[in-house]
Structure formats: structure tokens, C-alpha cells
Amino acid sequence: MSSILNVIEKLKLNVANIEDVPDSFSSDVYKLTLASGENVYVKIPFNKDKLFREYQILETLKGVIPVPKVLDIWYGDDNITGALLLSAIQGMPCTGDMDEKLSYQIGVNLAMLHEVKPPGYGFHLANGYKLLDPNDWRLHIKSNFQKWKEPCKEILDPELYKRCILHFDGVFSALPDPDGPCMVHMDYRPGNILVNGNEVAGIIDFESARGGSSEIDFTKVNRYIWEVNPRTKIPFIEGYQSIRPMLALERVLPFYDFYDAFNAVVWCKNRGIEQNQTFLQENIVTLRNSVGYCV
Numbered sequence: 312m313s314s315i316l317n318v319i320e321k322l323k324l325n326v327a328n329i330e331d332v333p334d335s336f337s338s339d340v341y342k343l344t345l346a347s348g349e350n351v352y353v354k355i356p357f358n359k360d361k362l363f364r365e366y367q368i369l370e371t372l373k374g375v376i377p378v379p380k381v382l383d384i385w386y387g388d389d390n391i392t393g394a395l396l397l398s399a400i401q402g403m404p405c406t407g408d409m410d411e412k413l414s415y416q417i418g419v420n421l422a423m424l425h426e427v428k429p430p431g432y433g434f435h436l437a438n439g440y441k442l443l444d445p446n447d448w449r450l451h452i453k454s455n456f457q458k459w460k461e462p463c464k465e466i467l468d469p470e471l472y473k474r475c476i477l478h479f480d481g482v483f484s485a486l487p488d489p490d491g492p493c494m495v496h497m498d499y500r501p502g503n504i505l506v507n508g509n510e511v512a513g514i515i516d517f518e519s520a521r522g523g524s525s526e527i528d529f530t531k532v533n534r535y536i537w538e539v540n541p542r543t544k545i546p547f548i549e550g551y552q553s554i555r556p557m558l559a560l561e562r563v564l565p566f567y568d569f570y571d572a573f574n575a576v577v578w579c580k581n582r583g584i585e586q587n588q589t590f591l592q593e594n595i596v597t598l599r600n601s602v603g604y605c606v
Contacts, residue, residue, distance in 0.1 A: 315341050318353055318394040321385045334502060337361070338518060342399075350399040351382060354518075355391060360436055361518040362386075362393040367435035368494070368517040369397075375427060376420050377513040402505030402512030409501075409536065413509040414543035417536070418550030420504075420511055421528060426555055427494035429522030440522075448489040448524045456483075456570065462577045466584070467595070474602040475573060482566045489524035490558045496520050500531040526563040530571045533564050565601065572597035 319326055325346040332340035332352070339355040356362040362384075372378045379397040387393030405413070432451060433442040443451050456479055464472050496503070497519035505513040537544040551557055575594040579587040599605060 314339065314355055314391055315353060317391060318355060318385060319343070322353075322383055322394070322396055324351075324396075352379070352397040352399060354395045354397060356393065356395075356518055359387065359392050360434075362395065363437045364435045364520065365516075365518040366395060367440075368520045369395075371427065371494070372424070372517075376423050377511065378517070379513065379515060400505050400513035400515070402507040405501040405504040405506045405511075409540055409543050410509055411542070411546040413506060413511070414536070415546040415550035416511045417504055417532075418547035418552075419554055420514060421496075421499055421532070422551040422554035424496060424514070425490075425493045425525045425528070429492050429494055432492045432522050432524075434521035448491055449483075449486070452570065453483065456573065459573055459577045462580050463573060466576050466580055466591075467598070471595070471598060471602070471604050474604050475569075475598055478569065478602045479573075482569065485562070486566055487559060487562050490526055491524035492522040493525050494520060495523040495525060495528050497523070497527065498531065499528045500535045526558055527567055529560060529564060530567040533560075534568065568597060569601040572601065 315329060319329075324343065326343050327346050327348075328344040330342040330344075332342055337357045338361065341353045341355075343351050343353060345351060354365070356365065366381060366384055369378050369381050373380070377400065379400055381395055382398055383396040385394045385396075405417070409417075430440050431442045431446045432448050433440055433446070435441075460476065463475070467475065496514070496517065498516055499514075503514060503516040504511065505515060532547070536547070548557055572594040576591065576598070579591040579594070584591060
């Protein structure tokens with residue numbers, strides 16, 4: 312609580328009420344009711360890279376898709392990474408039932424995001440846009456997997472780990488050419504899609520967004536939307552295709568489901584195994600299913 316009080320002071324806000332926003336897994340997010348009665352949000356990112364990344368991307372997406380407006384930014388001090396003051400969007404996370412109209416709109420919004428063309432594969436930092444070196448998405452994916460091997464080896468049982476290493480080589484080599492560079496969200500799931508009735512009201516949480524290949528954004532769409540409610544898949548794809556062509560999903564989804572779960576194991580190790588045990592086990596199950604290892 313001391314962090315948000317510090318931020319409120321730095322941003323010179325007159326606040327009547329402070330609410331902690333649950334299910335914000337990386338950054339600290341607070342809903343503030345100002346003395347005027349207006350609701351706003353303060354986001355205190357996990358690190359400064361995420362602060363600048365979200366700020367730059369929200370500025371880029373103004374008028375492209377519905378996103379929060381950046382009302383102010385504080386660049387932090389030795390104790391706090393900084394904070395964004397964001398406008399409130401009139402909507403709720405899309406965690407309930409989803410009809411065909413809403414699914415179509417969610418597909419449209421993802422396609423419109425993917426139509427934004429960054430300078431190359433890379434991401435925003437404080438000193439500008441940093442291109443991957445080399446500017447190659449496939450090498451970036453392979454490099455990430457190599458970095459994740461050692462931390463995953465400490466968590467996964469030896470047989471599962473061995474199968475994961477072998478599995479990567481086979482599925483990675485079968486991937487088609489990447490679809491990019493384009494702007495990708497990296498966490499496009501119901502919790503980050505705000506709706507008002509059956510209309511998309513806004514898309515939030517761009518702290519991990521970057522210039523990448525569109526294929527990576529369908530991982531959580533598949534896991535948390537299509538697999539939960541299969542009838543949403545066709546209208547989603549129709550909405551997406553009304554803006555841009557759909558890639559060959561059947562060639563990329565199995566790989567990214569595996570890749571995302573491998574990454575999530577490392578995330579759990581870095582953020583704390585005990586407090587993220589449920590999420591860890593969910594992703595271990597995904598890895599077991601991906602490599603065909605049942606015990």
C-alpha cells in the first residue's frame with residue numbers, strides 16, 4: 312500500500328477511495344476514485360521496461376483499437392519503478408459466456424492490432440525501439456527456449472524435461488514462415504478484453520506487447536476462448552479475416568501451446584513456486600499433453 316500512496320503523492324491526485332485490482336499477475340494495479348467522483352487506474356509495472364513499453368504502445372494504439380488513455384506518467388525513483396495513470400473503460404473483463412457477435416468483434420480487434428506495423432521484430436525501451444539482433448523471429452523463439460532450459464530442468468521431472476527438449480526440435484522445424492513483424496499483445500485473453508454487454512469496450516494490459524509474429528497471439532485465444540466454447544471459433548476467425556488473412560493455425564497452435572507452457576514454468580520459478588502452484592501445475596499438464604507423456 313505504501314507504493315500506491317507514494318504514487319498518489321507524486322501524481323498530485325486527490326483521492327477518495329483506493330481499491331486493489333485482483334488477478335493482475337505482473338504489475339500492481341489500483342482503481343482510484345478521485346474526489347471529483349471520476350474513476351481512474353494506476354498501474355505500477357514490475358520493471359521500467361514494462362512501464363515504457365506499455366506507455367509507448369498505448370500512445371501508438373490511440374484511435375486504432377479501444378485502449379485506456381494515458382492521463383499521466385511518473386518515471387519512478389530508487390524504490391518504485393514508476394507508474395501510469397490510466398483512464399477507466401466502461402466495461403468488465405470478458406470472463407462470462409461469449410456469443411457469436413462478441414467473438415466476431417474480439418477477432419476484429421486482434422486483427423486490427425496485428426495490422427499495426429512496428430519498425431521490426433523488437434520492443435519499446437526507455438531509449439526507443441530496440442530491434443532484435445538479428446531481426447529474426449524464429450531465431451528469437453529458439454533463443455528464448457534455450458534460455459528457459461536450465462530453469463525448467465530444475466522444476467520438471469527428468470523424463471518430462473527430456474521429452475520437452477526432443478519435442479521442441481521436431482515442432483520448431485515444421486513451423487511456417489512467421490507472419491510479421493506486426494504488433495502483438497502477448498497476453499490476448501478474456502481477462503484483458505473488456506466488454507459492455509456483447510460489445511468490446513476495450514483491450515488492456517500491453518506491458519508485454521512488442522513487434523512479433525501474429526501467430527503467438529492465438530495461443531491464449533485457443534486455450535481460454537475456443538477450447539472453453541468451441542462455437543466461438545468460427546465467428547472469431549470470420550471477424551479476423553474481415554481485416555486481414557488468417558494464418559495456418561493448425562501449423563502453429565500446437566507449437567505455441569507447448570512453447571507458452573514451457574515459458575510459464577520459468578515464470579512460476581521466477582515469481583515464486585508456492586504462490587503460483589496452481590498455474591504451474593496447469594502448465595505442466597499442458598506440457599505432458601503436448602509431448603504425450605502421461606503418468
